[in-house]
Amino acid sequence: MSEITLLLDAIARGESRASxxxxxxxxxxxxxxxxxxxxGESAGQTLQPTALVHEAWLRLVTEKGRTWRNRAHFFRAxxxxxxxxxxxxxxxxxxxxRGGGLEKVVIDYxxxxxxxxxxxxxxxxxxxxxxxxxxxxxxxxxxxKFFGGLTNREVAKILGxxxxxxxxQWAYAKTCLFEMIxxxx
Amino acid sequence: xxxxxxxxxxxxxxxxxxxxxxxxxxxxxxxxxxNPGLRDRLERLLTVHASAEEFFSGSPMPTAGDHxxxxxxxxVAVPPGQTTASPLETTNMVIGRYRxxxxxxxxGCGVVYEAEQEQPIRRRVALKIIRLGMDTxxxxxxxxxxxxxxxxxxxxxxAHVLDAGATExxxxxxxxxxxxxxxxxxxxxxxxxxxxxxxxxxxxxxxxIQHAHQKGIIHRDIKPSNILVAAHxxxxxxxxxxxxxxxxxxxxxxxxxxxxxxxxxxGTPAYMSPEQANLGSLDVDTRSDIYSLGVLxxxxxxxxxxxxxxxxxxxxxxxxxxxxLESEPQLPSTLLTTLGNTELTRIAAQHHAEPPRLxxxxxxxxxxxxxxxxxxxxxxxxETANGLxxxxxxxxxxxxxxxxxxxxxxxxxxxxxxxxxxxxxxTAVTLALLIGLGVSTWLFLEERDARRRxxxxxxxxxxxxxxxxxxxxxxxxxxxxxAATFARSREKIEEADRLxxxxxxxxxxxxYADLYRTLGDWHAANGRWxxxxxxxxxxxxxxxxxxWDLTTLDYLRYGPALLESxxxxxxxxxxxxxxxxxxxxxxxxxxxxxxxxALLMPADTHLLAVLQPLAKTAAESLATHxxxxxxxxxxxxxxxxxxxxxxxxxxxxNYPGAEDWCQxxxxxxxxxxxxxxxxxxxxxxxxxxxxxxxxxxxELAQARQTIENRFGKGLQTGDGFQGFWxxxxxxxxxxxxxxxxxxxxxx
Numbered sequence: 001m002s003e004i005t006l007l008l009d010a011i012a013r014g015e016s017r018a019s020x021x022x023x024x025x026x027x028x029x030x031x032x033x034x035x036x037x038x039x040g041e042s043a044g045q046t047l048q049p050t051a052l053v054h055e056a057w058l059r060l061v062t063e064k065g066r067t068w069r070n071r072a073h074f075f076r077a078x079x080x081x082x083x084x085x086x087x088x089x090x091x092x093x094x095x096x097x098r099g100g101g102l103e104k105v106v107i108d109y110x111x112x113x114x115x116x117x118x119x120x121x122x123x124x125x126x127x128x129x130x131x132x133x134x135x136x137x138x139x140x141x142x143x144x145k146f147f148g149g150l151t152n153r154e155v156a157k158i159l160g161x162x163x164x165x166x167x168x169q170w171a172y173a174k175t176c177l178f179e180m181i182x183x184x185x
Numbered sequence: 186x187x188x189x190x191x192x193x194x195x196x197x198x199x200x201x202x203x204x205x206x207x208x209x210x211x212x213x214x215x216x217x218x219x220n221p222g223l224r225d226r227l228e229r230l231l232t233v234h235a236s237a238e239e240f241f242s243g244s245p246m247p248t249a250g251d252h253x254x255x256x257x258x259x260x261v262a263v264p265p266g267q268t269t270a271s272p273l274e275t276t277n278m279v280i281g282r283y284r285x286x287x288x289x290x291x292x293g294c295g296v297v298y299e300a301e302q303e304q305p306i307r308r309r310v311a312l313k314i315i316r317l318g319m320d321t322x323x324x325x326x327x328x329x330x331x332x333x334x335x336x337x338x339x340x341x342x343x344a345h346v347l348d349a350g351a352t353e354x355x356x357x358x359x360x361x362x363x364x365x366x367x368x369x370x371x372x373x374x375x376x377x378x379x380x381x382x383x384x385x386x387x388x389x390x391x392x393x394i395q396h397a398h399q400k401g402i403i404h405r406d407i408k409p410s411n412i413l414v415a416a417h418x419x420x421x422x423x424x425x426x427x428x429x430x431x432x433x434x435x436x437x438x439x440x441x442x443x444x445x446x447x448x449x450x451x452g453t454p455a456y457m458s459p460e461q462a463n464l465g466s467l468d469v470d471t472r473s474d475i476y477s478l479g480v481l482x483x484x485x486x487x488x489x490x491x492x493x494x495x496x497x498x499x500x501x502x503x504x505x506x507x508x509x510l511e512s513e514p515q516l517p518s519t520l521l522t523t524l525g526n527t528e529l530t531r532i533a534a535q536h537h538a539e540p541p542r543l544x545x546x547x548x549x550x551x552x553x554x555x556x557x558x559x560x561x562x563x564x565x566x567x568e569t570a571n572g573l574x575x576x577x578x579x580x581x582x583x584x585x586x587x588x589x590x591x592x593x594x595x596x597x598x599x600x601x602x603x604x605x606x607x608x609x610x611x612t613a614v615t616l617a618l619l620i621g622l623g624v625s626t627w628l629f630l631e632e633r634d635a636r637r638r639x640x641x642x643x644x645x646x647x648x649x650x651x652x653x654x655x656x657x658x659x660x661x662x663x664x665x666x667x668a669a670t671f672a673r674s675r676e677k678i679e680e681a682d683r684l685x686x687x688x689x690x691x692x693x694x695x696x697y698a699d700l701y702r703t704l705g706d707w708h709a710a711n712g713r714w715x716x717x718x719x720x721x722x723x724x725x726x727x728x729x730x731x732x733w734d735l736t737t738l739d740y741l742r743y744g745p746a747l748l749e750s751x752x753x754x755x756x757x758x759x760x761x762x763x764x765x766x767x768x769x770x771x772x773x774x775x776x777x778x779x780x781x782x783a784l785l786m787p788a789d790t791h792l793l794a795v796l797q798p799l800a801k802t803a804a805e806s807l808a809t810h811x812x813x814x815x816x817x818x819x820x821x822x823x824x825x826x827x828x829x830x831x832x833x834x835x836x837x838x839n840y841p842g843a844e845d846w847c848q849x850x851x852x853x854x855x856x857x858x859x860x861x862x863x864x865x866x867x868x869x870x871x872x873x874x875x876x877x878x879x880x881x882x883x884e885l886a887q888a889r890q891t892i893e894n895r896f897g898k899g900l901q902t903g904d905g906f907q908g909f910w911x912x913x914x915x916x917x918x919x920x921x922x923x924x925x926x927x928x929x930x931x932x
Contacts, residue, residue, distance in 0.1 A: 120240065135190060146241065168194070168198050169194075171197075171198070171201065171234075171238075172194050172197050172198065172230075174240075174241045175197070175230045175231075175233060175234045175237045176230065177237070178233055178236060178240050178241075179233050179237070181240075
């Protein structure tokens with residue numbers, strides 16, 4: 001963590017770096033995030049942490065010449081990348097299961113214990129777009145926590161707020177988003 | 186973001202904190218008055234909150250922190266179909282391995298349930314769920330760190346903490362042995378326990394805390410609601426609960442809102458030690474618990490805490506800290522006298538006593554015991570919970586207690602100390618400025634080289650490292666000393682001695698002094714003079730500086746021990762510093778003792794000159810002491826003083842004067858064998874110097890018989906009347922000198 005911090009600090013001092021320079025240093029960090037992100041997923045999950053990292057990384061670096069303003073900037077981008085990967089995977093799997101071409105998850109009644117991980121990923125993703133319009137602060141917390149798999153402490157560090165604030169925002173954001181999901185049914 | 190969104194978030198957060206649905210509704214009614222839209226929205230959010238938590242927690246949201254500990258993701262299960270809309274844990278719900286049975290109570294910090302555990306054994310437990318808003322990961326990690334130590338505690342008056350984990354919604358919970366009982370203060374009042382019965386319960390509580398301290402666990406949150414009492418076969422038994430929880434939860438508060446919401450931190454400031462109240466101080470140790478025990482004792486005796494909780498909270502944080510750090514509470518007995526008549530009668534009735542009896546039972550010893558436990562300066566408190574219990578026990582058995590009213594000297598020192606902070610701050614700032622100026626000038630003129638600065642930084646690093654090593658080592662020493670004090674209190678002298686070996690002198694403190702005195706006496710009685718001298722070397726440093734009687738007696742231990750161990754150089758240095766310490770005393774007793782101590786060996790003219798004023802003080806006091814109406818004790822002291830004068834004259838070469846003083850000392854009652862023998866030794870040497878060889882031999886023979894006889898029987902500790910052991914060693918050292926002078930012949 002320290003090396004990456006140093007590097008990101010260098011970035012913060014205005015020494016913009018291309019993504020390529022970052023990879024060797026950020027790899028472990030991403031690997032760890034991914035492992036944690038995947039830790040709760042059920043067995044039989046097709047995506048392995050390493051694969052998630054690689055994919056996230058590819059997405060991050062394909063934008064040529066992209067530079068990182070600071071640590072927060074990088075992690076937000078990483079969380080967004082993970083979101084896209086997870087959503088793509090979930091779509092893929094669901095369309096295989098439920099027979100093709102599904103653009104939107106439609107569930108009549110949300111039976112929470114029965115909802116699969118993929119259902120949840122897609123439901124959150126769909127409503128998150130609306131939340132981004134109405135309450136960007138809450139949307140940001142959802143992205144970092146739910147898709148990025150970051151702990152409260154890490155989110156607090158990245159956003160420069162207290163852990164308690166993260167917790168508060170997270171509790172509210174979850175409720176808001178869930179309320180949206182339900183109301184859209 | 187719009188303001189209305191912010192308001193919505195704040196209200197949502199506040200409403201979540203309110204556990205009770207009715208209170209929550211009332212809160213919404215009040216805050217959303219005139220805005221039905223907002224109210225509806227909040228109600229909807231609050232209704233779906235629990236489901237939302239479930240929806241997100243069922244998803245791959247890791248709860249483990251950086252530690253990656255498996256404890257943190259402790260099995261959390263919700264029974265199928267459990268879709269309660271209430272964010273409250275409800276009964277019959279399952280948390281981890283526990284099924285909630287009924288709600289036992291609620292504090293600001295959490296809710297306690299009675300729960301049933303099925304695996305691995307079926308038992309009832311108490312499950313305490315900490316309120317949202319605390320950092321779960323940290324709490325559980327900290328608890329994990331202390332779990333092993335907690336497991337080592339095994340005491341009938343301590344409730345075991347069994348487990349910890351996180352609930353579905355991320356709240357930390359603790360599982361404890363289920364204790365039936367009411368809080369100690371309530372139990373005492375409901376059952377009208379008298380003072381003695383209350384003190385008995387208090388002593389049991391102290392022993393429980395002592396046990397925990399022995400295992401390295403500090404409770405940190407001792408208060409009546411954490412000490413539950415239940416009667417077993419008619420005998421009240423206290424149980425201390427919540428061990429390890431305060432440590433796990435404290436300091437994880439994220440911001441001030443919570444600070445006020447949580448009674449653990451603000452609801453009981455009355456029980457908080459000054460060092461806990463001082464937010465900057467991180468080194469809370471076992472003595473903080475001693476303070477809280479003092480508050481408990483105060484409340485058991487008077488029905489009130491030394492400082493009123495409500496007033497403390499209302500006064501605000503800064504004022505509260507100031508009160509706890511600086512204000513002296515009233516003596517328990519004084520407090521009772523200032524109460525109104527009805528209030529006093531009510532309290533007395535709870536104590537099953539008449540008001541005047543109740544007050545008079547507290548005046549004196551009980552007052553001082555309480556105040557010693559409540560000392561702001563933790564070095565002046567009881568060193569151990571056991572020490573406190575022992576003093577209460579001494580009070581109950583009508584023995585003298587260790588606690589004493591502060592001397593006027595001490596009070597003065599306290600005053601100086603208080604103002605010294607201002608003085609020290611000014612000095613520090615001035616110094617920093619001067620040093621800073623000096624250093625920067627020096628750097629500018631001499632050394633602009635960055636490399637040098639890097640070296641300085643490195644040195645600074647080393648210094649910091651050394652500093653932290655030093656602090657760690659100090660903590661280790663403190664722990665050993667506490668263990669030694671405890672061992673000593675159980676008469677395990679050998680164990681105590683092993684523990685203190687190699688530890689540098691700690692700060693002056695009554696109990697340390699007692700410890701080192703006991704150990705030194707023990708070595709001395711067994712003839713291990715090197716070890717005895719080592720212990721006494723520490724003793725003279727930790728002996729109470731404001732108690733000259735104890736201090737000078739301790740000096741009289743160290744001097745002979747040094748000589749017996751063969752450390753002449755050490756004795757020489759010690760007698761110089763001892764004289765310097767008491768050079769200005771006008772009190773004949775310490776003056777006389779220093780003369781005696783310093784003249785155990787021949788002295789040069791310079792030393793004799795320095796001793797002259799002390800000898801004069803002692804001699805003058807003797808002139809007024811010739812009346813034979815004095816009590817035995819005073820006569821005994823006077824007889825010793827005459828001996829010291831004889832020694833002074835002999836060392837000065839004034840032999841007729843020496844003879845005169847010897848005769849005066851012998852004229853007193855001869856109840857103290859060693860004093861008489863010591864006088865005879867000096868008299869023998871005086872006779873010899875005056876050419877009266879036969880008289881010298883005769884006196885010497887008598888003295889020799891007494892002294893050798895005694896040492897043949899083995900050295901006993903002794904007392905002030907029959908002579909302490911060091912009086913005898915003193916006599917023996919002089920005897921050796923006399924024998925080599927007068928000759929070995931005893932005829």
